[in-house]
Amino acid sequence: MNKEELRLRLVELLPSAGFEEGGEWATLAIEPAGWGGIARELRSGGGLDFDYLFCVTAIDWRTHFTMVYHLTSTVHRHILVVKVKLDRDRPVIQTVSDIWRTAEFHEREAYDLFGVEFAGHPDLRRLFMTDDWNGWPLRKDYEDPVNMIKL
Amino acid sequence: MIEEIGTTEEGDLVINVGPQHPSTHGVLHLVITLNGETIRKVEPHLGYIHRSIEKMCESLTYRQFIYVTSRMDYLSSHINNHGCALCVEKGLQIEVPARAKVIRVLMDELTRLASHQLWWGAMAMDVGALTPFFHAFREREAINDIMEETCGARLTMNYMVPGGVMADIHPAFQKKVKEFLRFFRGKIDEYDELVTGNIIFKGRMKGVGYLSAADAVSYGCTGPTARGSGVSCDIRKLYPYEVYGEVKFNEVTAGGGDCYSRYLVRMQEMRQSVSIIEQLIDNIPEGEFLAKTKAVLKLPKGEFYSRVETARGEFGVYIISEGGTTPYRIKFRSPGFSNLSALDHMARGHKIGDLVAIMGTLDLVIPDIDR
Numbered sequence: 067m068n069k070e071e072l073r074l075r076l077v078e079l080l081p082s083a084g085f086e087e088g089g090e091w092a093t094l095a096i097e098p099a100g101w102g103g104i105a106r107e108l109r110s111g112g113g114l115d116f117d118y119l120f121c122v123t124a125i126d127w128r129t130h131f132t133m134v135y136h137l138t139s140t141v142h143r144h145i146l147v148v149k150v151k152l153d154r155d156r157p158v159i160q161t162v163s164d165i166w167r168t169a170e171f172h173e174r175e176a177y178d179l180f181g182v183e184f185a186g187h188p189d190l191r192r193l194f195m196t197d198d199w200n201g202w203p204l205r206k207d208y209e210d211p212v213n214m215i216k217l
Numbered sequence: 218m219i220e221e222i223g224t225t226e227e228g229d230l231v232i233n234v235g236p237q238h239p240s241t242h243g244v245l246h247l248v249i250t251l252n253g254e255t256i257r258k259v260e261p262h263l264g265y266i267h268r269s270i271e272k273m274c275e276s277l278t279y280r281q282f283i284y285v286t287s288r289m290d291y292l293s294s295h296i297n298n299h300g301c302a303l304c305v306e307k308g309l310q311i312e313v314p315a316r317a318k319v320i321r322v323l324m325d326e327l328t329r330l331a332s333h334q335l336w337w338g339a340m341a342m343d344v345g346a347l348t349p350f351f352h353a354f355r356e357r358e359a360i361n362d363i364m365e366e367t368c369g370a371r372l373t374m375n376y377m378v379p380g381g382v383m384a385d386i387h388p389a390f391q392k393k394v395k396e397f398l399r400f401f402r403g404k405i406d407e408y409d410e411l412v413t414g415n416i417i418f419k420g421r422m423k424g425v426g427y428l429s430a431a432d433a434v435s436y437g438c439t440g441p442t443a444r445g446s447g448v449s450c451d452i453r454k455l456y457p458y459e460v461y462g463e464v465k466f467n468e469v470t471a472g473g474g475d476c477y478s479r480y481l482v483r484m485q486e487m488r489q490s491v492s493i494i495e496q497l498i499d500n501i502p503e504g505e506f507l508a509k510t511k512a513v514l515k516l517p518k519g520e521f522y523s524r525v526e527t528a529r530g531e532f533g534v535y536i537i538s539e540g541g542t543t544p545y546r547i548k549f550r551s552p553g554f555s556n557l558s559a560l561d562h563m564a565r566g567h568k569i570g571d572l573v574a575i576m577g578t579l580d581l582v583i584p585d586i587d588r
Contacts, residue, residue: 136550
C-alpha cells in the first residue's frame with residue numbers, strides 16, 4: 067500500500083484519529099488515552115499487519131512531550147508513524163511491550179532519558195543511567211554542571 | 218570478572234558477567250540467573266559506556282554530528298556516517314554526484330567485510346578456536362590499509378560528508394582493492410574449510426539459541442540475526458539507496474533460526490560483498506566527488522528519517538529540525554540495541570557455555586547499544 071491508500075484504509079479503520087501532513091510517511095496524531103486499543107488494531111486488525119516496530123522515541127517540545135512510534139509491516143512493507151502528545155508534568159502512556167516485544171527496551175530508554183512513564187510495563191527501570199540518577203538527561207531543561215559541556 | 222552476588226529462594230544462583238569480561242566483547246554487563254549450569258534468565262545492564270551521544274548531537278552542527286556516530290558502531294563507522302549524510306541530504310535535497318555514490322557503496326561493502334571478518338575471528342575464539350582470530354585479522358589488516366590511504370583513518374573514518382565524500386579516492390585505491398579481492402576470494406573458502414564444516418564447531422552451534430521468525434520481528438531484530446531466522450529485512454534490497462538498486466546481489470537468509478544459521482548468513486554475506494565490490498571497482502564514474510553545498514547547513518523545519526543496512530542490521534537516523542544549524546532532537550535507532558533485547562529469550566534453558574556462542578552470533582558492539 068502506498069501512503070494515500072494506507073491513509074484511506076486508516077480513516078476507515080480509525081475514524082476518530084487525526085492525521086499530520088508533510089512527513090515522508092503517513093502520520094497518525096492521537097491522544098494517549100486511545101493508544102493501547104489503536105496499537106492492538108494496527109498490529110492485528112484490518113489486514114494492516116504492522117508487526118515490526120522499528121523506532122520508538124520521545125521528543126521534548128518544552129510545553130509537551132511527543133512519543134513517536136515508527137511502524138512497518140514485514141508482509142505489506144508499508145510504513146506508518148504514530149505520534150502521541152503527552153502532558154509534560156505527568157507524561158503517562160500505555161505500554162505496547164505486550165504487542166511488540168522490542169518496545170520493552172525502547173520504552174525503558176524513553177523512561178530513563180525523558181521520564182515518560184509506561185503504564186503496564188513489566189520492568190520499568192533506569193536503563194543507561196545508574197539507578198540513583200537524578201533527573202531526565204534528554205529533557206531540554208536538564209542541567210548537569212559536572213557532565214555537560216556547553217559550547 | 219564473574220562475581221557471585223547472591224542466591225534466590227529456590228536455590229538459583231545469580232551471577233554478574235562483565236562489564237569487564239573477555240566473552241562480552243567490550244563492556245556489556247549481564248546479570249544471569251542460573252540453576253546449576255542452566256540459564257533461567259539473562260538481564261542486560263546497559264550504560265557502562267553510555268556517552269549520551271543524542272544529547273551531544275543537539276549542540277553540534279549538521280557537519281559536526283556525523284563524526285560522533287563513528288564512535289557508536291565503530292566496526293561499521295562508514296555506514297553510520299553514511300546514514301547520517303543521507304538524512305541531512307534528504308532534508309536539504311542535495312543530489313549526490315554519481316562518483317560519490319559509487320565510492321560510498323564501495324566503502325560500505327569494504328566495511329561490511331572488515332566487520333564480518335572481525336566477527337568471524339572473535340566468534341570462533343569465543344567457542345574455543347584460537348587460530349581463526351589470526352586469519353581474520355590478517356585479512357582485515359589489508360582492508361584497514363586500503364581505508365587508511367583514502368580516509369586517513371583505520372577505525373573512525375569520518376569520510377562521508379553531506380553532499381558526497383570528504384576527499385577523492387587514493388590513486389592506488391582501485392589497484393589495491395583488486396589485489397585484495399584476488400587474495401581474499403580463496404580465503405573465504407579457507408574459512409569454510411577451517412571452521413564451517415568442523416564437527417565440534419557444529420556441535421556448539423546447531424540448535425543453540427533458537428529464534429523464530431515471528432519472535433525476530435517482534436523483538437525488532439534486523440541484519441544477519443533476523444535473516445538467520447528467515448526474515449527478509451535487508452534495507453539495501455527493500456529500500457535501495459545510492460547504487461544498491463543497480464548492482465546484482467542476493468539477500469542471504471537461512472531458515473534455521475539457530476546460531477549456525479546466523480553464522481552461515483554472515484559467511485555468505487561476505488561473498489555477496491565481494492561480488493558487489495567486484496561489480497563496482499572498475500565502474501567508478503569520473504567527475505565530482507562532492508556536491509557544492511553552503512558553508513553553513515540549515516535543515517528546513519520538519520523531520521527526516523533515513524535507514525541504512527550496517528553490518529549488524531538496520532541503522533536509523535531520525536532528525537527533528539526546527540530550522541536552525543543544529544538538530545532539535547536526534548535519535549539513532551541502533552541495530553545492536555534491538556538485537557540484544559532478544560538475548561534473554563534465546564538463552565533461556567541453555568547452558569552457560571552456550572550463552573557465549575549466542576552472544577557471538579549476535580555480533581554485539583557495545584558502544585552501538587549504549588550510545
